[in-house]
Amino acid sequence: MSTSDATTPQRGRPTVLDRAAITTATFRLWAERGYAAVGWKDIAEATGISVRTLVRHFARKSDIAWVGVPAATRRLRGALDEMPADVPAADAVRRAIVASISDDPMSPAGPDWIRVVCSEPEISGTAPAAYRPWITELAGFLERRVAGISPTAATALASGYQAATFAALVGWSESGSHEHAADAADEALGWLSLSPTGSDRETAES
Structure with a gap:
């Protein structure tokens, strides 16, 4: 997968999401804890992106997999x-x-x-x-x-x-x-x- 901009944990709303980085971090959580045990808050903490921003870009948690x-x-x-x-x-x-x-x-x-x-x-x-x-x-x-x-x-x-x-x-x-x-x-x-x-x-x- 390729991306155009990297997103690092920061204050405020990022203008461009690094979707590949989000996927990598999320899959790491799923592999460690199991899919059902990982919520939006966990993904937000792992990626430095707010829950609000994540759910605006991914209608469902499963969408991150694709x-x-x-x-x-x-x-x-x-x-x-x-x-x-x-x-x-x-x-x-x-x-x-x-x-x-x-x-x-x-x-x-x-x-x-x-x-x-x-x-x-x-x-x-x-x-x-x-x-x-x-x-x-x-x-x-x-x-x-x-x-x-x-x-x-x-x-x-x-x-x-x-x-x-x-x-x-x-x-x-x-x-x-x-x-x-x-x-x-x-x-x-x-x-x-x-x-x-x-x-x-x-x-x-x-």
């Missing part, structure tokens, strides 16, 4: 936009998803993040809404690159890719593997195909 998803979506979009037109759609999607994965342990690919998300129903229950922009981005690419695919099918496939990627990351986290999270996702996604009949139906975007 701070890294917009950045991952931007990386996905950039990788898809730069993908050569002659790359088969399935390969293009796999490469772009792999490129969107960060090694930051508090990002939506790190083992600490995965453990908390998987163990807390309040967080996992908000996943569909959090990942909707990512899925929409990928679905748009599939509509442009796969011949004959409907918007409904493109969205379904994009949702499937998101689920498959997350499952691969969960398996990677639980295995204790020393390989990068992106490598685990790359290996898993390599088994997926976009051809419903086994023939090449894709068309490159002109």
